Amino acid sequence: MLQITNTLSAIVVGSMLLLGGCIEPLTIEDDPPQAEIAVSETRRIELRYLRFDVEGFEQVLTLDDLRAMPQATLDGVWLLDLELTPLVQNALTQLKQLPPDQVSQLPQAAQNMRTLLNITPDNVDLSGTSLEELIGLSSSVGLPPAKALSDIFEIGVTENFISIEANTQAVVQGLIASHPATQLRDGPVDAAHPDGLWAVAPNSLPITLGDVVSNFDDLAMRFGPTMTEFGEHPGFIEQATGLSVIEEEFAMTVKVNLNPLPYKGADLTDVSGASVNSIASQIESVFPVDDPDWMQVEGLVASPSISSMTVVMVENDQFIASGTSQDPLPTGNSPAWSLPPWEFERVVAEMTMLSAADISNHCTNYELGTGVQAFSACIDDNHWVEFETFNNVGNPPPPSYAWDVVLELAQVRLHDGGLQEGDADIAFTLSDVPLGVAAADIVEEIRTNMAADPVALQDLAENLTANTFGFADFYYWKPKPGGSAQWEGDWLFFVTADDIPVDDSGPARPYAYANPGFFADAALTNKLSSTANVDGDDTHEKVRIAAGDVLFVEDDVGRVYRIDVAAKPSANRLALDVTRVN
Structure with missing residues (x-):
């Protein structure tokens, strides 16, 4: 796996050689295991503060580099919320326009669904529905049934009852x-998201x-059957293969400004040195998210598709x-409105309501050849449809909402x-269904999201440096040169817990500290440390120390240790005498 530390090591060593003997050699090896x-017993440990800042370093991640990383790390890097409306509209449009030779290969229900997508006043089959009465009424005045339907729904006789846009939205x-x-979706744990769950864009x-x-490759599993508040959702993707978004030449290049060297810490079990990723x-x-070129993505398919x-x-x-009733407003009393939102009947009712929003309050009167009114068709502001006959012309269809009319029709034709x-x-x-989004738009959204939440890249960045070794209980920290004097x-x-490496098998060790932090007494009743913000860090228990200070600390199995801070061997070295108390 490509690692920042591997690349930077040559830079670090070269710099040390150029600087000559005025700086002690840089080593980051950790102590070998020893007896507890x-x-x-008292043992001394020396911790060295390591720092080598780089700016604008470009790290290139190829597809092979990413494949070598733990899947958990990759799954933890959220890139974007992909709006699915274009994909669904493309899928429905493809079904609607499917050639006859391919239609015959579909299951009967899917063929019927295609018919419904193409239904118009001119080609609709009203048999078996309450609107069948409209055929007789229209015939009595020499009018095609298509004309009465197009008048009510205010569409042309060859226009679809429900637009592809309304179908898609529903x-x-x-x-x-x-x-x-x-x-x-999973995301970082913070004050606003204590459970680590973040809302996905609608x-x-x-x-x-x-x-x-x-x-x-797990699209069908992720969006297959699952339990919800309405019962078991059947899922909406049964099978998906060949989602083409990236090519083998895919590469992500990011600029970084950082100190790639680890913090040096102590494993209290044997008072050995350990490293903590910085x-x-x-x-x-x-x-450097203010730099427009801080992230570059290459190798995306120009027009992604499935x-x-x-x-x-x-x-x-x-x-x-x-x-059968206008109440309760605005839907009426059809049981369809109590169905789970994913069932066909509920979706049909919803899509018809969306389409009906543009129908105006109006009435159309139809006359016999003698000029005598035969029947009328009216729809009000709530989209309640009423047919009324005169002069014993015939029986009108029962009144109902526009969506009730289409709901009955759709169910009959589906069967x-x-x-x-x-x-x-x-x-x-x-x-070959297009996703409906261009590669350039995907890249721009990824860059924007990453810039807004760089913390989401923490696990990825730590895997790039991958320099946590051993099981440190605490580590030595100093502020960056030129920083605020208060630190x-x-x-x-x-x-x-964030300092413990995680791979696909989980954390390298459990975070089992009952009393994290530093105390003034062996009973751990008087805490000296706090999580107060120090140079941007407000998560670690931390304490400023000087020679002569005495601290007490407990490890992850409940053993207490006394730490005596000794005189510093050099400006960037710290000497600690550690005594096990119990």
Whole structure:
């Protein structure tokens, strides 16, 4: 794996050679394991503060470099929330426009779904629905039924009852936005997100670096069946392969400003030296996000697409009756509005309501050839539709909302071909479906998101340096040269859970400290340290020390140690005498 420390080591060594003998040799080796310190035994340890600042260093990460990293690290780097509306619209459009020879290969329910996407006043089959009465009424005045329907819905006779945009919006909001995987994503733990769960942008798919590297190979699993507050969500992607977003030449280049060398600390078990990765304490300033070129991404497919995708939508096992009352407003009393948001009948009701929003309050009167009014069709501001007949022309369809009209029609037509209720779950496989977003837009959103939250890159950056060795309980810290005078001096920082490396098997060790921090007494009742902000760090227990200070500290198995701060061997070295108390 490509590591910053490997590359920088040559720079560090070269600099030391140029500077000659005026600076003691730089070494970062840690002590070999030794026997545990015994009760009442005292051992001395010297800790050295290491620093070698670099600015504008360009780190290139290839696809192979990323593949070598722990999957947990890659999955923890959120890149963007991909808005799914373009993808869904492309999928529905492809189904709608599928050639006849391919339509015949679809399951019957999917064929019927395609018919519904193409339905217009001119080609609609009203048989088996309450609107069948409209055929007789229209015939009585010499009018095609298509004309009455187009008048009511204020569309042309060859226009779709429901636009592809309304279809898309209803599917996205009902089927996709109701899936838990599109609602929350994992992210850093902070005051606003104590559980580490972050809201996903509406109607979007959270994309991580792990998704990009693995080419989204778990898409069907992530967005398959899962439990929700409404019951089991059936999922919306049954199968997906070949999501083409990156090429093998993919590379991510980031500029970094940092001290790549680790902090030196002590493992109290045997009072041996250990190293703690220094990235966490610098993460807010590691990436020069004000530089427009701080991150470059190459090797993205110009027009990302999915080579094969099977979309699913389930129907309710029962026929869902249309509403018979205007109340409760604004939907009426159809049971469809109580269904889970992902079921076909609920989605149809929602998409029709969206389409009906543009229909005005109006009435159309139809006359016999003699000039006598035969029937009228009216729709009010709430989109309640009423047909009224005159002069014994015939029986009008019952009044209902516009969405009730389409709901009944859609259910009847979905079961064409002999399908029974409960047997018309929809599944259709499409090929080469564009994601609907350009590579340049993806890169810009990634760069913007990373700049706004560089902490999200902490695990990635720590894996690049990968210089935590041993099991330090605390480490030696000094402020950066030229920093604020209020932080001057020597400090001991107690480790936090974030200082423990994590790979796919989990943390290298549990964070089992019952009393983290530094105390004035062996009973650990008088704490000397705090998490007060010091040079941007407000998570570590820390204390400023000087020669002659006495501290007490407890390790992760409950053993207490006394620390006597000795005279400093040199400006950047610290000597500590450690005595085990119990």
